[in-house]
Amino acid sequence: MISRLLLAFPVFTVVALVILGLGAMLLKRNLIKVLMGLSLVESAANLFLIVIGYRQGGVAPIFTNVPEHPVMVLPTVQALTLTSIVIGVATTAMMLSFAMIIYKKYGTADVHKIKKLKG
Amino acid sequence: MFSFCIRHLPAxxxxxxxxxxxVVPLAGRLGSRVRAAWVALGAFATAGIGFALAAKVLGSGPVTYVFGALDHAQTLGAAAAFPIRIMFEVDAFSALMILISSLSSLAITIYSLAxxxxxxxxxxxxxMLFLLVAGVLGMVATGDLFxxxxxxxxxxxxxxxxxxxxxxxxxxxxxxxxxALLSTIGALSVLIAIGILFAQYNALxxxxxxxxxxxxxxxxxxxxLLAVPLAMKAGAVPMHFWTPDSYAAAPSSVTAFLxxxxxxxxYALFRILYTLYGHLLQFSWVTFGWFLIILGVLSAFVGVTMALTQKDVKRLMAYHSVSQTGYMxxxxxVALAVLGNAEALAAFGKTALAGALFHMFNNALYKGLLFLTAGAVFYRTGTRxxxxxxxxGHTMPWTMAFFMIGALAIAGIPPFNGFASKLLIYESVYRLSPFLSILAMVVSILTLASFVKVFHAMFLGPPRAEYAEAREVPRPMLAGMAILAAFVVLIGLxxxxxxxxxxxxxxEALLDRVGYIATILGGS
Amino acid sequence: MTFAWTLETGSGTWNPLLWLVAFGVAVGIGLYIRSFGRADNREGDALKPFISGNEEPEDGASHLPASNLYWGFTDALKAYYQKVVPLHSGIPTDYVAWMLGVMAVMFIIVLAT
Structure with missing residues (x-):
């Protein structure tokens, strides 16, 4: 029972991260903090991908140093996560630069005041 | 060489x-003419490849393409040694979307050159423009979730x-x-959904x-997690708020491609509902059919009523694209709601779906055309x-003519293309509920009303002193609009x-879930 | 040939070419009726437009601003517009909240059925 809970622990972490991230996005008014919330959700998604790729007793598919009868794990999700991290870096960088320009032009980083386009 | 190219069309x-x-930044170093020539070449090449691929698919059935293997049998199926490879599966529905994107990208690139x-x-x-084109083409061609x-x-x-x-x-x-904010959060939701599916079925x-x-x-x-963000990206009410904002702010040629x-x-939403889940939606298929219907009705009505009061011409048109998405x-x-009832599906479900897909094609044409005319007016007057x-109208007669074609098409006035697809939708949707059909027609009338307003405000009346300098836009811009206008008229006729x-x-391709699977996995 | 190009909708048909022919005939009839009109009617003979007794404005001074055009319609639907327009608040996080809200509703519906 305990060991199963331990195995499920990363999934709980993922859920907690998603909730924290979404909470930050919806409740915080500072644009940078909203983007931090988004980053948290992104990390949660990446962590989730890694979690589902875990196989008990499996080893990484590196052929230089393996045990006798290795159970190698196909590193699909790890590859996906790498891709997703790269995309995440790009989006975060772009949105932070947007935040910078908005702060320069509007003089505020309060999301409730970034509403020149409405109606 | 030729057969090599045909074989590798999807790539x-x-x-x-x-x-x-x-290569654009490199070409730009050599001067603006080199860059323009390179961009034009790229646009023609992309569109040509798109047309060739679509023609091949429509002529001889679905095309599959595996990156890094000779054919898909080595990747999936009984003999598969290595089940994860990127695979493109281009069926008739994808081919339709590829046609839309190719045509549109060609027109807007020519337009934006001037x-x-x-x-x-x-x-x-x-x-960035070509990255956007590549992204869209990839979305509609790929057969792989990640x-x-x-x-x-x-x-x-x-x-x-x-x-x-x-x-x-x-x-x-x-x-x-x-x-960016909404797209990212939506894409993350899609990613988590893909993770859930991968964890269970060990396939992407x-x-x-x-x-x-x-x-x-x-x-x-x-x-x-898949359906809601994709509906948001398509601009369905009540998740449409980003659409008017970003469509109005983007350069017009970009808006036409957005x-x-x-x-x-x-496309992806339909693909997931019909192909990935399809008949498995079991009792939920009615729910999801009505999910789409309710989103559609809300989008059509809220979009058009919000458009009616707008002052910014591109914002107005953006609300109309929300409204047109409602029709699709x-x-x-309606087709999804009767998916389990073969009789109803044959009687009106297929017609409704045909109307929706037809409308997607038509909408890309006339909506793109309208945004390009708005851009042409902005180009000469500097205001929206x-x-x-x-x-x-006195100084820009061609732009006015193209605007009229687009406006009549979007309002569903015969004999333009919007009428044909809207007719298919009206005359099939009423079999499920007459109320839906009536509402769709009311929305069409309001669409006409709001484009009468735009036409009146932009082109009619005596010439204004402040725009005395305005004249017709340069030829490439007219050519871009002419391509789209020609197809609007041609398909209408x-x-x-x-x-x-x-x-x-x-x-047929969208409804044939078994066929889509069999194309890759063999058997049925 | 033209009949093969009729679009069937299951409940009706649509043939743009026939429509064009009918349209052409209608225009022809219209022009025919118009030809009964008096040939001696010249421009300038017409009365001045009646604008509630006001003088006709000079050419070029009579632009009707677009936002006034559907005043009657928007005024009649005031109750609707007063509810819907404020929803388009323009605040980025509100947009996210709407999407999550729809998602939550869908979760409830899908998991309950």
């Missing part, structure tokens, strides 16, 4: 715009960067931020996942405010051949 479809995009020529930073502009996520992100990133490109005192950046290939799908609780969660990008999301959701929703425009050779195969 070239992505490679051509990507290569164009990354429209953007007075601006700075063109190297990155064109690079690969879809990657292309979705490519198109969102390039789209957001283009929306924000002309900073415009920060307003454009605000629009770009909203677009759409056909493979579809063949193994059980529709347990986790699959239901994954379905919601419409196509929205429709690529709509409505048609596809309808209260300040007027009397341009000949809807039947078009329907039989492109829409009907797409409908």
């Amino acid at each position: 070239l479809l992505i490679a051509a715009p990507l290569f164009t995009a990354f 429209a953007e020529s007075r601006q700075s930073g063109l190297d990155i502009f064109y690079a 690969n879809f996520f990657v292309f979705l992100e490519i198109s969102s990133l390039a789209g957001a960067a283009l929306v924000a490109y002309r900073i415009d005192e920060g307003v454009a950046v605000e629009a770009g931020l909203k677009y 290939n759409l056909a493979a996942v579809a063949s193994r799908l059980q529709f347990g609780t986790l699959d239901k969660i994954a379905l919601v 419409v196509v990008s929205s429709q690529a999301s709509l 959701l409505l048609g596809a929703g 405010n309808l209260d300040r425009l007027g009397g341009l 000949l809807p039947r051949p078009f329907n039989d050779h492109m829409i009907a195969p797409a409908v």
